[in-house]
Structure formats: C-alpha cells, structure tokens
C-alpha cells in the first residue's frame with residue numbers, strides 16, 4: 001500500500017518524508033495549502049482534528065503527529081533501509097531521549113522564531129523583538145548542551161544516524177531562512193553534525209522538492 005502524506009510542503013511533514021525515504025517506503029504526497037486554510041476544512045479535520053500537517057493514510061490506517069509517524073515506520077520497517085532506532089534497547093532508549101529533547105526543548109525555541117519571523121512575514125505581522133531575543137537565548141542554551149554531547153558522539157544517540165538526528169532537519173533548515181545559522185556554525189561539533197546530517201541524500205531529495213510556501 002502506498003503511504004499518503006498530507007501537507008508535504010511543510011516542515012513537520014518533511015520529517016515524515018525523510019523517514020520514509022530512509023526506510024525505503026513508497027509514498028505519495030497530497031498538498032494542503034495552510035495559507036489558504038485548507039488544513040481547517042471539515043474533511044481535513046476528520047483526519048487531523050488539530051488542523052495541522054502532516055497526517056498519513058496507509059490503507060485504512062490513519063496517523064498524525066510527525067514524530068509518532070516516524071516512530072511507527074521506523075519500527076514497522078526495522079529490517080529495511082537505514083536502522084533509525086539503534087540495535088539494542090539501550091540504544092533505543094538514547095534515541096528516544098534525544099527525540100524527546102528535540103520535541104520538548106529544541107523545537108519550541110525554533111518554532112517561536114519561525115512563527116514570529118517566517119509565518120509573521122507571510123501574514124504581514126511585524127516580528128516581536130522580545131520574543132525573538134528570548135527564543136534565541138533558549139535555543140543557544142540547548143545548543144550548548146548539544147555541543148557538549150556532540151564533542152563525544154558523532155550523532156546524538158551514538159555513532160549511528162537515528163530518528164533523533166533526523167527530527168532536527170526541517171526546523172534547523174529554517175534557521176538558515178531566518179539568517180540565524182550562526183547559532184549552529186559558531187559551535188564546532190554542532191556544525192560538523194549539521195553538515196553531516198543535512199548532506200544525507202534523503203534530506204536533499206525532500207528539501208530540494210519545494211521548501212515551505214513561506
């Protein structure tokens with residue numbers, strides 16, 4: 001069954017696309033235009049009650065929340081493509097730890113910047129300098145911890161690329177779109193990590209398709 005991915009042009013959906021490519025799972029994409037509000041249509045809300053993208057349909061199986069979708073496919077197709085979960089339960093634990101760090105600490109800081117700067121620009125709303133300053137400070141603190149971790153380990157969960165690294169790709173790319181890549185580049189080990197993961201063919205395939213409509 002070909003997996004249907006709704007909302008491919010947007011960052012959270014790109015996590016799912018990269019995961020499917022790494023796992024060598026066939027998919028098709030269905031555009032959802034957030035700027036036109038298609039994500040709030042009643043039909044779409046039946047699939048994704050929070051009205052955000054992505055959501056996938058795999059036969060009569062529907063799933064939303066990009067990180068949950070990634071975990072599902074990483075597990076379902078563990079024996080094919082890139083192993084994104086580690087080989088032992090201990091490695092899996094560390095993958096889940098850094099996936100949670102990405103969701104709970106890294107993402108909120110970057111998302112605030114994206115909303116203020118990129119979505120705000122799209123909607124003609126001037127950015128709030130205080131929110132930007134506070135979000136940058138929060139992100140810098142998280143990145144200092146990443147710098148320490150990545151000085152000891154090539155990837156976040158160990159010596160293998162995993163879901164934890166993959167999950168960082170789409171929103172970290174937004175830093176470049178906001179002229180804030182210096183937050184990555186001024187940290188030697190974080191920069192080396194970003195250069196490595198952002199050069200993966202799976203990301204280049206997804207990123208080069210169509211970056212968000214912003």
Ligand SMILES: N[C@@H](CCC(=O)N[C@@H](CS(=O)(=O)O)C(=O)NCC(=O)O)C(=O)O
Pocket residue numbers: 010011012013034039051052053054064065066067212
């Ligand atoms: N936690 C959700 C977040 C999904 C989400 O917020 N998607 C954004 C697009 S993006 O931030 O991923 O680019 C969206 O649909 N926003 C629409 C809206 O907020 O109306 C996930 O990871 O799937």
